[in-house]
Amino acid sequence: MSTSADQVARLLALIPYLQARPGITLADAAAAFSLSQKQLMADLRVAFMCGLPGGMPGDLIEVDMDAVEGDGVIRLSNADILSKPLRLAPHEVGTLRLALQAVREIAAPESYGAIDSASAKLATMSWQDGPPAVVSIVTGDESVRQTLVDALEAQQRVRLTYEGGTRGDTTEPVVDPAAVVVREGYAYLEAWSIERSGWRSYRLDRIVAVDITGAEGEDHGRPPVRDDWLADAAAEVTLRVQDSAWWITESYPISAISGDLVTLRVVDPAWLRQLVLRLGAEAEVVDPPAAQDEAVQAAREAIDRYAAWSGTGDVLAGEGSV
Amino acid sequence: MAPRKTERQLNLVIALLAARRYLTREKIRDSVEGYQNLSDAAFQRMFERDKDDLRDLGIPIETGSNDSYFDDEQGYRILPGDFELPPVEFTQAEQVVLGIAAHVFDGAALAPQASSALGKLQAAGVELSTTGFVQPRLGGDDEAVSVVWEAIDGRRRIRFDYREPGLTRTVEPWGVLVRRGVWYVYGLDLGREAPRMFRLSRVAGTVQALEPAGSYELPDRSVVEAAAASLEPAAVTDTAYVAIRGTAAPALRRRGSLVTAAVPEGYTAYAVPYGSVQEIADQTAAAAPDVLVLGPGEVRSATLRRLRAVADRPLSTETA
Numbered sequence: 001m002s003t004s005a006d007q008v009a010r011l012l013a014l015i016p017y018l019q020a021r022p023g024i025t026l027a028d029a030a031a032a033f034s035l036s037q038k039q040l041m042a043d044l045r046v047a048f049m050c051g052l053p054g055g056m057p058g059d060l061i062e063v064d065m066d067a068v069e070g071d072g073v074i075r076l077s078n079a080d081i082l083s084k085p086l087r088l089a090p091h092e093v094g095t096l097r098l099a100l101q102a103v104r105e106i107a108a109p110e111s112y113g114a115i116d117s118a119s120a121k122l123a124t125m126s127w128q129d130g131p132p133a134v135v136s137i138v139t140g141d142e143s144v145r146q147t148l149v150d151a152l153e154a155q156q157r158v159r160l161t162y163e164g165g166t167r168g169d170t171t172e173p174v175v176d177p178a179a180v181v182v183r184e185g186y187a188y189l190e191a192w193s194i195e196r197s198g199w200r201s202y203r204l205d206r207i208v209a210v211d212i213t214g215a216e217g218e219d220h221g222r223p224p225v226r227d228d229w230l231a232d233a234a235a236e237v238t239l240r241v242q243d244s245a246w247w248i249t250e251s252y253p254i255s256a257i258s259g260d261l262v263t264l265r266v267v268d269p270a271w272l273r274q275l276v277l278r279l280g281a282e283a284e285v286v287d288p289p290a291a292q293d294e295a296v297q298a299a300r301e302a303i304d305r306y307a308a309w310s311g312t313g314d315v316l317a318g319e320g321s322v
Numbered sequence: 323m324a325p326r327k328t329e330r331q332l333n334l335v336i337a338l339l340a341a342r343r344y345l346t347r348e349k350i351r352d353s354v355e356g357y358q359n360l361s362d363a364a365f366q367r368m369f370e371r372d373k374d375d376l377r378d379l380g381i382p383i384e385t386g387s388n389d390s391y392f393d394d395e396q397g398y399r400i401l402p403g404d405f406e407l408p409p410v411e412f413t414q415a416e417q418v419v420l421g422i423a424a425h426v427f428d429g430a431a432l433a434p435q436a437s438s439a440l441g442k443l444q445a446a447g448v449e450l451s452t453t454g455f456v457q458p459r460l461g462g463d464d465e466a467v468s469v470v471w472e473a474i475d476g477r478r479r480i481r482f483d484y485r486e487p488g489l490t491r492t493v494e495p496w497g498v499l500v501r502r503g504v505w506y507v508y509g510l511d512l513g514r515e516a517p518r519m520f521r522l523s524r525v526a527g528t529v530q531a532l533e534p535a536g537s538y539e540l541p542d543r544s545v546v547e548a549a550a551a552s553l554e555p556a557a558v559t560d561t562a563y564v565a566i567r568g569t570a571a572p573a574l575r576r577r578g579s580l581v582t583a584a585v586p587e588g589y590t591a592y593a594v595p596y597g598s599v600q601e602i603a604d605q606t607a608a609a610a611p612d613v614l615v616l617g618p619g620e621v622r623s624a625t626l627r628r629l630r631a632v633a634d635r636p637l638s639t640e641t642a
Binding site for chain 1: 638
């Protein structure tokens with residue numbers, strides 16, 4: 001991502017930044033601007049060639065390239081005219097305010113004040129409002145988030161009351177929390193499970209309560225990055241999907257689409273059973289046929305129960321069109 | 323090639339910022355490094371493009387003449403007061419949340435916009451700190467996200483093929499919604515003459531931002547907020563009565579309250595508020611047979627319709 005326009009914009013921030021921090025290391029400056037050191041060097045070489053009209057030595061921005069190449073420190077001077085950065089563009093303000101909205105969705109309530117005031121300050125920094133944007137993330141109760149953040153900061157071991165999702169049972173895992181992350185619009189607690197001696201992810205909206213145990217948490221290093229957390233151990237299941245259920249292709253991990261056949265990656269058979277039951281006539285498993293058995297059996301058992309429980313007459317009659 | 327262009331544009335910015343008077347084109351051509359040795363036409367073209375590029379970055383290049391009594395040639399300058407970010411001050415707590423916000427778009431389409439903004443803030447003295455405990459991400463890896471975002475900023479219409487190639491829409495984008503990791507653009511569909519919502523993942527090919535900028539006005543922000551609200555589950559208006567077995571279906575149990583009703587053994591009766599029949603029937607069917615619907619009839623029959631469609635299928639051990 002280095003078009004000329006990006007580079008001009010970046011230099012208009014980089015030059016005042018470096019001027020105000022003489023002797024900053026190449027590594028620190030690169031990190032502050034999310035650049036590789038190579039990119040930053042290229043930027044410095046451009047700055048080195050620029051300055052006031054006239055092009056006389058005293059007119060040009062000075063960068064001590066020996067210090068950069070030899071010691072990895074940056075000294076940039078003679079750029080008084082660029083001592084302050086360019087004001088923020090509305091879309092830049094909008095981008096940061098959108099990011100703050102995302103932070104607010106999963107932050108502890110104690111941070112709301114700082115988030116809102118930072119956002120309000122940003123809003124005054126450009127000449128017009130940024131693009132309107134609204135964010136929602138599936139997250140937990142405020143009190144759950146607050147306790148988790150407190151536990152994270154104090155490195156405390158906690159006991160979760162966790163309504164474990166697809167199987168529907170409630171568990172009480174004791175864990176050392178490591179981070180609150182977001183994947184595909186859902187907030188998760190990444191934590192080390194004491195019982196399992198391993199990293200586990202807990203959906204925040206399924207954590208009903210958090211209790212501080214009083215024990216100190218241990219350092220287990222960093223939780224694994226799970227960008228592709230479904231890749232392992234996933235079975236492929238192909239469904240014939242009607243148009244009305246086509247949304248599943250955007251909501252779930254898909255490995256192939258061919259006509260009306262959609263191949264899903266499935267880790268948890270219980271999840272597939274629920275999906276098939278929910279979709280009813282809108283989708284049918286075609287391969288492997290056995291993948292649908294659980295759902296068929298569940299549906300048959302349910303219908304038997306309805307029949308046995310209140311007599312077939314009034315329950316099975318009068319099916320509307322919803 | 324690119325470094326030369328960057329150098330020339332940066333030199334132009336510095337020259338215009340340093341100018342106490344409007345600089346004429348001739349003066350710029352003579353003094354700014356990078357414009358020499360060009361034909362008249364080539365210089366004019368290059369200068370126009372540079373000026374447009376810089377204005378797109380938000381650099382306020384002013385046009386005027388030094389002498390208002392004579393029909394002087396037009397010149398250009400940048401007033402530092404319009405150019406510079408005014409002094410900013412963020413508290414320690416604000417810098418912490420900005421430090422978390424700084425990584426929301428890591429690796430996503432809006433990453434360049436975020437780092438550019440953060441670079442400016444840091445140049446103005448803001449120190450970003452981050453705890454690393456809370457790591458929100460919004461996704462949006464698609465190039466379409468940043469095209470739409472900047473199109474709204476410039477009030478440019480957008481054109482794209484939706485769902486399949488050839489089904490072209492032209493839209494005045496009003497705002498962006500991010501719900502459960504899915505990115506939408508909401509705006510006025512000019513073909514249908516009505517507001518529409520589009521999932522960016524359904525765009526076939528690329529989104530094109532159309533010239534000129536400033537083609538329309540944005541409606542009030544509340545219009546976009548109302549569209550976002552329409553994506554949320556319908557407001558709770560009705561109550562369903564269900565039987566839930568044991569500790570199954572915790573989400574339904576938590577939403578519901580205990581009631582007394584005749585239910586099969588091992589089940590407990592709950593009253594569960596719901597917004598739409600579709601939504602509650604999706605949940606009660608998914609949880610079968612651990613959840614059975616007592617009523618109302620429309621929820622029960624919507625649930626049963628889903629179940630019967632599945633129950634009628636052969637098991638893999640049966641012959642169809």
